[in-house]
Amino acid sequence: MDESYIEMRCYVKFALHFGFSEEAIKKELIKAGWPLDKVNKAIMEVKGIKPMQKPVQQIQAMPPPQAPAEIPQEVQMPQEPLPPPAPQ
Numbered sequence: 001m002d003e004s005y006i007e008m009r010c011y012v013k014f015a016l017h018f019g020f021s022e023e024a025i026k027k028e029l030i031k032a033g034w035p036l037d038k039v040n041k042a043i044m045e046v047k048g049i050k051p052m053q054k055p056v057q058q059i060q061a062m063p064p065p066q067a068p069a070e071i072p073q074e075v076q077m078p079q080e081p082l083p084p085p086a087p088q
Contacts, residue, residue: 008034009042
């Protein structure tokens with residue numbers, strides 16, 4: 001990997017950390033002469049997004065679930081509030 005690309009990636013990481021939008025970062029890097037594909041690659045790398053190696057296969061739609069034969073008329077709610085979750 002070339003040193004200038006590594007420096008550009010550091011710039012992207014720094015800018016994202018300090019709240020600059022991806023669009024603002026892209027605009028500045030393109031203005032500085034970086035090609036869009038390398039800018040997008042650096043942003044994806046910094047954000048930890050790996051490019052897809054294979055195309056995603058289409059998933060066939062499943063039919064909607066059948067309604068139950070009997071629907072309860074009334075659902076009883078607990079009278080006392082539930083305890084809060086334990087800290088982790």
